[in-house]
Amino acid sequence: MRVLSNYHAHSTFCDGSDTPEAMVEAAIEKGFSLFGLSGHAYMGFDTEWCMTPAGEQAFISEMGRLKKTYGDRITLLTGVERDYYAPEPKGPYDYVIGSVHYIKKDGRYLSVDESAQAQTEAVRRYYGGDFYAYTRDYFNTVADIAKIRPDIIGHFDLVAKFNEGGVLFDEEDPRYLSPALEALRAVTETHTLFEINTGAMYRYGRSAPYPSPTLLKALKEYGGDIILSSDSHDTASIGYKFREAAELAKSCGFQYAKILLPSGLAECKL
Ligand SMILES: [Zn+2]
Numbered sequence: 001m002r003v004l005s006n007y008h009a010h011s012t013f014c015d016g017s018d019t020p021e022a023m024v025e026a027a028i029e030k031g032f033s034l035f036g037l038s039g040h041a042y043m044g045f046d047t048e049w050c051m052t053p054a055g056e057q058a059f060i061s062e063m064g065r066l067k068k069t070y071g072d073r074i075t076l077l078t079g080v081e082r083d084y085y086a087p088e089p090k091g092p093y094d095y096v097i098g099s100v101h102y103i104k105k106d107g108r109y110l111s112v113d114e115s116a117q118a119q120t121e122a123v124r125r126y127y128g129g130d131f132y133a134y135t136r137d138y139f140n141t142v143a144d145i146a147k148i149r150p151d152i153i154g155h156f157d158l159v160a161k162f163n164e165g166g167v168l169f170d171e172e173d174p175r176y177l178s179p180a181l182e183a184l185r186a187v188t189e190t191h192t193l194f195e196i197n198t199g200a201m202y203r204y205g206r207s208a209p210y211p212s213p214t215l216l217k218a219l220k221e222y223g224g225d226i227i228l229s230s231d232s233h234d235t236a237s238i239g240y241k242f243r244e245a246a247e248l249a250k251s252c253g254f255q256y257a258k259i260l261l262p263s264g265l266a267e268c269k270l
């Protein structure tokens with residue numbers, strides 16, 4: 001990668017462990033020339049891990065201060081990671097990452113990525129133990145992500161977060177793959193920019209980033225583009241395994257990744 005960039009990162013304004021300023025300084029130290037923080041948008045019904053409405057405004061103004069302070073060393077962007085079920089964030093933001101973190105079932109919001117235990121329990125309780133019915137509902141929600149008008153599609157197959165080694169379900173089984181591919185096809189009709197997200201490699205020991213190699217190959221076939229992201233919740237993980245992610249993307253047919261500039265998107269050779 002000739003240009004190091006990352007736009008998916010969290011700070012103490014949501015569920016990250018470091019301040020925006022510490023994150024920016026770490027990005028500069030690691031040689032990044034483009035960096036965006038993307039606070040979790042206020043959720044309303046689940047406020048554990050997102051910014052509060054007042055926090056959103058404080059985050060935006062802090063990012064404004066950092067843009068001025070560090071602008072000669074790094075190009076900074078102010079982003080938001082909006083969940084499918086989050087109300088419209090107030091902003092203004094430079095970009096929106098659209099993500100699905102919940103499945104709505106029988107009026108309840110089931111967290112997809114809270115913990116392996118919570119996921120298994122939700123599948124047992126609300127799906128009679130049928131992981132494929134659960135993952136189908138997840139992908140049916142992702143298929144509708146255009147509704148929240150994201151610039152970047154976040155962790156497309158987050159539902160497989162705890163499935164390293166296929167311990168919970170088989171990601172090549174048509175019962176999993178068909179709804180996943182249908183969602184991928186539906187999303188690429190309106191939105192083509194997907195992140196390759198190494199977050200679960202750092203935090204959960206996953207061996208591959210999102211989307212899985214199978215889905216990444218399909219994304220290439222459907223005309224999608226990629227943008228590298230480490231979904232960082234601390235300074236150490238910024239740019240984690242980007243070299244491996246770039247190699248994987250190349251093996252799936254991609255030659256370029258997108259980078260986001262204040263003026264819009266550009267291409268960078270992998
Ligand atoms: Zn997320």
Ligand SMILES: [Zn+2]
Pocket residue numbers: 008009010081231
């Ligand atoms: Zn995130």
